[in-house]
Amino acid sequence: MDHKQLGYFLTLAETLHFARASEQCHVSAPTLSRQIKQLEQELGTELFVRDNRSVKLTAHGKAFVDYAQATLAKWRQFKSQCQDSDGPLTGELSMYCSVTATYSFTYDLFAVFRKQYPAIELNLNTGDPAFSIQHVHTGKEDVAVAVKPENLPQGLAYLPLGQSELAIIAPVMDCPLTDLINKHHQDSHLWEKLPFIMPEHGVLKERIDDFCVAQSLTPKVYAHVSGHEAMVALASLGFGVACVPQIVLDQSPFVNQVQHLDTNNLQGLEAIEIGLICKQKRLQDPVVSALWQCATALFA
Incomplete structure (x- = not known):
């Protein structure tokens, strides 16, 4: 199995919908289905129960979610540790936000970040802001722009960006x-x-x-x-x-x-408050930390 397949699996495990998952993964539904099938064949067990109306995780599929999340998190941490201290900061960073946030917050942040760290690959995924915290909590995204809830889940770091009536x-x-x-x-x-x-x-x-x-x-x-x-x-x-x-x-x-x-x-x-969120432990990643520092300087 490869890390891309694990990402496909986590997206489908979250959406439980092949069309929506394939759209979020930027692949066709047949490609996603084929990748999931290959993963199941390699593991020797079914991860999903499919019928004409629904997609559900099997017991093994639910257990594999934890494995996939932990594996991708360790992979990102390992890549960060391999950074050449004498060279420019490199790596990948994914952010999730609404379409509105790309105009209101993300554009200015990415402009500053891109100028300071041109070797980092930025991946921006847009969608319903109601999913922002969930995407970060499950490890699907590194950071997200989210509406601050009344009670922020434990283990998440939060940086206020602004308010809206x-x-x-x-x-x-x-x-x-x-x-x-x-x-x-x-x-x-x-x-x-x-x-x-x-x-x-x-x-x-x-x-x-x-x-x-x-x-x-x-x-x-x-x-x-x-x-x-x-x-x-x-x-x-x-x-x-x-x-x-x-x-x-x-x-x-x-x-x-x-x-x-x-x-x-x-x-x-x-009024609602809007901010940047990520897992607290992900701030140890130099790439995530660099973005967080840019946001702090820009919106403080």
């Missing part, structure tokens, strides 16, 4: 939802009448849940969506209202196609 948005186009808002904008029960586009998971979902509890509201959910950027798009089309970070809205191509709903007198929509 939360906004509840609705479309500006003429549609039944706009008519409903205009008709009941002074109604104290307006929120009960509105369809909501909700995030599937993550800190933002927790904040919206807090907002609903504070308003004694059971929201009418039109759809659950993965990714904040997609929530803005659906809100602009009139499918429902959405609560999104202002920083996401500022970078969205649909910013002029939505309006803010008044939440000044409402509780439960405190």
